[in-house]
Amino acid sequence: MKMKVDFIFDFASPNAYFCHKVIPEIENRTGISFNYVPCLLGGIFKITNNQAPMMAFNGITNKLEYQNIEIQRFIQKHDLKNFTMNSFFPVMTLQLQRGAIAAKSLNIFDDYIEAIFKGMWEMSLNLADQEILIELLATETQIDIPNLIEKMQTQEIKDQLIQNTSSAVERGAFGIPTFFVDDEIFFGKDSLGDLEDFITK
Numbered sequence: 259m260k261m262k263v264d265f266i267f268d269f270a271s272p273n274a275y276f277c278h279k280v281i282p283e284i285e286n287r288t289g290i291s292f293n294y295v296p297c298l299l300g301g302i303f304k305i306t307n308n309q310a311p312m313m314a315f316n317g318i319t320n321k322l323e324y325q326n327i328e329i330q331r332f333i334q335k336h337d338l339k340n341f342t343m344n345s346f347f348p349v350m351t352l353q354l355q356r357g358a359i360a361a362k363s364l365n366i367f368d369d370y371i372e373a374i375f376k377g378m379w380e381m382s383l384n385l386a387d388q389e390i391l392i393e394l395l396a397t398e399t400q401i402d403i404p405n406l407i408e409k410m411q412t413q414e415i416k417d418q419l420i421q422n423t424s425s426a427v428e429r430g431a432f433g434i435p436t437f438f439v440d441d442e443i444f445f446g447k448d449s450l451g452d453l454e455d456f457i458t459k
Contacts, residue, residue, distance in 0.1 A: 261457065263292045266426045266436040268299035269358075270351040272329075272343065273447045275379040277435045278371070280336050280450060288457045292437075294371065296358035298351070299434045301423040306432040332447060340376075346384040352419075353410065354378075354385055359418050360409035366401050373398040 265281065267274040281292050333341055354374055361370035377383040377394040385391050388407075395403050409415060426436065430443045437444040437453050444453040 261290055261439060263290060263453070263457070264438040265292045265294050266297050266431050266434055266438070267294060268297055268351055268434050269354045269374050269378050269385070270299050270349060271434045272341075272347075272379055274435045275341070275375050276329075276332055276336070276338065276447045277450065278375055279338055280447075283336075284450065284454050284457075288454060290457050294358070294367070295422055295426065296355045296362075296419060297423040297426050297431075297434065298355055298419060301420070302427055302431055302433060305424065305427045328448070340380045342380060342382050344378055345382045346386070349378065349384060350386040353388065353391070355419055356410040356415050357391075357406060359415050359422070360406055360412075361401075363415075364402075364406060364409060366399075366406070369399045369401055370395075370406075373401075 265277065267278070269275075285291060333339070358367070358370060358374070361367045373395055374385065376398065377385055377391075381394075383390050383394060385394065392403055392407075395401050395406070429438055429441075430436075431445075433445060435445070435447060437449070439453070439456060442456060444450075444456070
């Protein structure tokens with residue numbers, strides 16, 4: 259059976275964006291495909307009693323400043339010059355994550371995630387506003403938007419997001435981005451090198 263990597267992600271995380279931009283390079287080098295699993299970062303934090311770095315590290319001298327240095331190094335290493343910090347951060351992504359699951363079921367996932375990651379982390383849009391979300395999708399994709407909106411409001415999709423989130427925690431996730439290769443877990447964008455080493459072995 260061919261190996262695959264589960265990528266636990268939420269559009270709310272800039273580090274998920276960074277990983278998304280680097281994943282194609284890893285797929286090309288290894289021939290391994292990444293399976294994107296939409297989860298709710300806030301839900302993971304709630305279940306695990308975790309906090310966002312901006313809260314967890316608040317008041318720790320030099321910690322957030324160093325984190326910003328690491329981000330800049332990653333951006334330079336992978337030439338991610340289109341990245342911009344979202345001016346509406348943190349953005350509520352419940353609808354966006356439901357949309358990702360709906361997009362999977364409608365076979366429009368790739369177009370959807372490219373548009374949302376771009377809107378969130380390159381165009382600095384407030385995608386919690388449905389009008390702005392619809393305008394982005396209309397501009398960036400050929401997606402049947404009314405069909406997507408209808409699908410993402412169904413109970414099936416809502417339940418799937420809850421299930422994805424709780425299952426990720428049961429497997430060991432405590433934040434995003436998280437990667438699983440079977441029972442092996444890798445956390446954070448800085449673990450991508452270790453993940454690739456594990457895949458190639």
